[in-house]
Amino acid sequence: MASDRIRIVEERVLSDDWFLLKKTTFDFRRNNGSWQRQSRETYDRGNGATILLYSLAQRSVILTRQFRFPTYVNGHHGWLIETAAGLLDHATPEQRIQSEVEEETGYRVQQVRKAFEAYMSPGSVTEKLYFFVAEYDPASKVGAGGGIEAEGEDIEVLELPFDTALAMVERGEIVDGKTIMLLQYAALRLFGTMS
Incomplete structure (x- = not known):
């Protein structure tokens, strides 16, 4: 360029x-x-993708909780609640997020919808993140999730009421940028709760 x-x-x-x-x-x-x-x-670090799994019928979302060392050394306890995400590793964003969400959460989704893309820290990090949403139901749970132990992943899967997740942002319990962006997108475009 x-x-x-x-x-x-x-x-x-x-x-x-x-x-x-x-x-x-x-x-x-x-x-x-x-x-x-x-x-x-x-x-x-390459480009990445992230996804918010949501259920309109249950008014719920699937998030993950995992330890993030850089936040720990910055004074946080280190356990972040996040949307599933991963680096593209030479796959298309759609392909990568479908495999990543199953790996992390145990949910298999066939249809993902791109919401937007954004540079998360353009002052120093080259990464562009592709943001997706997908609807889930109990039948789409095909495994336990939890990530890959050999890669140091030890991921807890959380199913939360959507309103609870939004309140957790306000209380400072969800502080991950990509997750906040997707929850706000969901409030505006999926659940219609923001005025």
Whole structure:
């Protein structure tokens, strides 16, 4: 992707262990036409997808709870309530989220609907996240979920009344950005509860 306002001067790999951390020096042409040299670090972990499973009949949602070390070192207890999510790993967003939701929650969904896509932390992380919703029913539960132990996953599956999940956002019990965005989308577009 070329731009006549960006000229890359130097790229340096700082870490290529778990994901790729680079420091890039570039010249940026400002709105007034002048050039300014800048330097940024970018963390490239690939793109991902997330999904909110919902039931209109039961007015409920399926969420997960798992330990997230980065939140722990930032003063949180570390146990986040989230929508199922995963990195694309060379699959399409639709393919990946269907396998990820079954792996994490035990629910198999045939039809997923894309809600939107967003960059979650564009100041330093390259990841674009694809947001999906899908309706579930008790018959779509085909396994226990819980994630993959070899990948360090130890996921608890939660079925919550939709209104309870929204209240948990207000009380600060759900603090994961992607989950808050999908719950708000559901309130506006699926359950019709936001005014």
